[in-house]
Amino acid sequence: MELLGYERKDGRKGIRNVILVAYLVECAHFVSSEIAYPYKKDGVQVVGFGGCYPNSHASKVMTQLCTHPNVGAVLLVSLGCESFNRAKLAKDIQASGRPVETLVIQNCGGTAKTVKKGQAWLQSTISKLMDTKRVKIGVKDLVVGTICGGSDATSGITANPAVGLTFDKLVKNQAIAIFEETGEMIGCVEDIVARAKTRNLGMEIQNCLNKAARYYTIMGHGSFAPGNADGGLSTIEEKSLGAYSKSGSAQISGLIKPGDVPPSAGLYLMDVVPDGEPRFGFPNINDNMEITELIASGCHLILFTTGRGSVVGSAVSPVIKICANPDTFRKMSDDMDVNAGKVIESNVTLQEVSEEIYDKIIETASGVPTVSEKLGHQEFVIGYKTFEPIGPNCLVG
Amino acid sequence: MGSFKKLIRLSENDNVLVVCCNIEPGEELQLENVRYVINEFVALGHKIALKDIAMGEPILKFNVVIGSAVRDIKKGQHVHVHNIKSDFIPTYTIDNQKS
Structure with a gap:
């Protein structure tokens, strides 16, 4: 069977073409779900980190998921006062060549206005992603x-x-x-x-x-x-x-x-x-x-x-x-x-x-x-953890 | 399915056998010309003793120690959390939950 993947601008190849709506604290979770809900069938999914305190493991996992080969674009949803470094995450996603937008609920004027803005962004992004280049993968x-x-x-x-x-x-x-x-x-x-x-x-x-x-x-x-x-x-x-x-x-x-x-x-x-x-x-x-x-x-x-x-x-x-x-x-x-x-x-x-x-x-x-x-399952959870980087003996060339 | 065997021995040195379907009390099973009389309900995937096992003896499955007996276990008896324990971290069940 010939496999056709989705080629990302950073060269990685995915098997799905997902758009993420990513909340950066639990306080932005509901708004993210409201934005995404009508577009579930279009491949829009919700992920996020619930904690208000910073954690390097959670930041790393979020960055890797937002630049994952199966992901084509990301909408970040922030309440506004949490400690997640949203500017850095947006920058990293942008550097990977994926479309990204950040909505800050406190700046947008609350739930309804943020949902409206988020859905408008999704609508234009969904049609853009349909043109993602397909490449043979094995x-x-x-x-x-x-x-x-x-x-x-x-x-x-x-x-x-x-x-x-x-x-x-x-x-x-x-x-x-x-x-x-x-x-x-x-x-x-x-x-x-x-x-x-x-x-x-x-x-x-x-x-x-x-x-x-x-x-x-x-x-x-x-x-x-x-x-x-x-x-x-x-x-x-x-x-x-x-x-x-x-x-x-x-x-x-x-x-x-x-x-x-x-x-x-x-x-x-x-x-x-x-x-x-x-x-x-x-x-x-x-x-x-x-x-x-x-x-x-x-x-x-x-x-x-x-x-x-x-x-x-x-x-x-x-x-x-x-x-x-x-x-x-x-x-x-x-x-x-x-x-x-x-x-x-x-x-x-x-x-x-x-x-x-x-x-x-x-x-x-x-x-x-x-x-x-x-069946529509999209379970997701990130927790607080502490890790040291792996040592030089951990990867065999 | 009826003709399929109800007991398996996963490794040569094991002292437990695995049952491949639910076993009702009173059933007699046979493996390698040895008969086992089962006096209690034993569910699919659970273990029975291949031979008498003394308190403190290691339990071998897949030829690996999976714990040790906390009381004497007779051949054919259900081998589980009531008569064996982990040699590492105690097994948590709803019944032994500390309130």
Whole structure:
């Protein structure tokens, strides 16, 4: 299948042509939603950061999302008194060649006037974006992330190892593949470290996983929800084992942090646990925070495995949902793209399911909407975090 | 589906098996010529003991330690949060929630 992407002026190539309405504090969220609502079918989506206090991680994630390859234009909506540096964000978006406009609610004269101005800008921008240049793209142009959510004991037997095989094929075909959930690798550390391309990268990964284990221990709570236990997962080690299998068997080319875009093809681990002493609470308050961070690191699409049955999608990049549990699939098939649970109930192999996932990636990259896109899902959340930049050993050339 | 096996052993050294469909109390299952009498409801994906496991013994699944037994577990019994624990961070369930 020939794939046609959207070429941006900065050279990046997307698989969707999204216009973002981005609020810079929760106080501008409602106005942003009002602006965007009538244009949902035209590819207008709402993202934003709710906090009034500054945070470098949140700024980085917002900048990366507003200049993401799937994004063609951005309307920034500010209340006016929050601390987000809106001028810098607008400048960075402009430098990427994307149309950008900033509306400050306090200067526009309130809700109704801002909504009117915002919608007028959207109308002219939607027609401009229709002319975005289309270019041929291949698997080697794709960045694919993976996450599991609402895991149960079938996740680690069906959907996760199937995604692992898909990841192996993506890496073999020169794509960039990113896995994360460093809080769900407890008990798997030796195996992960041994897969690093260099010894120094292995040590960086070891430190990153030690940091995650320590962080979660201080929080007094593993990355574990009651539904995981209902679904047959007894311990965080057992959940980790299943989660880790999504990464497949390729060598690991690098360790990145949210918002770092991998420089070349290969498999990357994203460190989602903040550096330093715990300051802002749990590292990832829900699945969508991790999805948002994966997308900030350039993911064009996300492979989301679920056993209990999650319904979420995401803003900016499509989410392909792979259901691990055959009972859940029967109950919630309207929310699932791939049924991996058939591995348990029939003679379908993991390899066959992984091919199905791979084909779904190509289909989604060609423009066919995923189930969560069709249903209109655009979940999104950014939290407060603190990160140091990655060290020189984290990326293997 | 009826002919499909109801139990799987994920790795050679494991001391637990995984059930592939919901099992009702009283059902008898068989794997590799060994019979398991199941006396409680065990849901799809959950684990049963492959053999008697003593308190303190590690639980092996996929040939990896996933925790340890907090009481003696008899062959065929459901292996879960009531009889095993994490060796790292305690498992949170709604029932053990501190108010």
